[in-house]
Amino acid sequence: MDEPRPTLILASTSPYRRELLQRLRLPFEVQAPDVDETPGPREAPDGLAQRLSQAKAAAVADSRRDADVVVIGSDQVADLHGQPLGKPGSHARASEQLRAMRGQRVQFHTAVTVLRPRAGHARTLLASVTVQFRRLSDAEIERYLAAEQPYDCAGSAKAEALGITLLDAIESDDPTALIGLPLIRTCQLLREAGLQLP
Template structure:
């Protein structure tokens, strides 16, 4: 009598980022994963467009960690805010955040969020880009100061957290991948993981069958 072979366990998954926002987003897929800093230089190349920078860095981060863990499937991601073709990064300080929000007041910004999935052992390496167009209201200096003191978004590209009070600074968000603005486009991430051989629902079924919680 033929006994069906057991479904092989999925490859380990690693998020090549120490961002708590990306970690919290990836947890929504209910996949067990580790986190490792990719140690990648994020300096833009001369004349590099924001979309190209986000795409390059997301892939570089995934490759950097995949080289250390060749059997794993590694997710890399990067986000660059694009104001009229100029990249806007994380402010890092209150003063720079004030400057960024003054520049963006009344303007549309495109947040370019890149995601890449790499597995050295299988030779898989693919990436995608999820642009999100955000329109800021005309903001007064008092509104900017009040918001920054309340939320202190100094580790966020563009100096605003759309998932928090920062939503009050905006007049519109246009996106086909809603979590991209927070830092990890989960629709595209899920598609890349399936292409790499790690389907979140199949992995969950395997985990449940084995009696192990994801």
């Protein structure tokens, strides 16, 4: 008799992460993690992404201690010369971020954590994507923001949609990382946690 499958939970309310995880054709639930995303003093962007992905997964796992769960937490932070850029939250902040990034090489660090407490499994991997921004005019930035309103995207760059027009190049070994969930690394961690893929 097969063992019962653990409940897979995505610790995120991001529609982008939900759409990406659906590609794996595994049934999963979505649960919002209650996590403060404020960076620590002088916290490196890649370290911040990893810490927040771990905190999100742990917050949801702690709320489901009575069940065998596999929890996926993920976070993305844009890195402009060592300065973390998170979700802008407003038009003014998004405009400021994009003006700072125009003509620059920016790294987007996306961390993914998979926890399966009953199996003692807890692991985090980081996928970093290097993006070359075009030398954007103020008018281009304003047209993009009016059309896309990417205020819930790290660095205001919604690359899976109109944000692709802001870029000259993308360098990555895990292409979905830029959208918010590095699926190659996520698959690796899910297999390690005992799920079958494909």
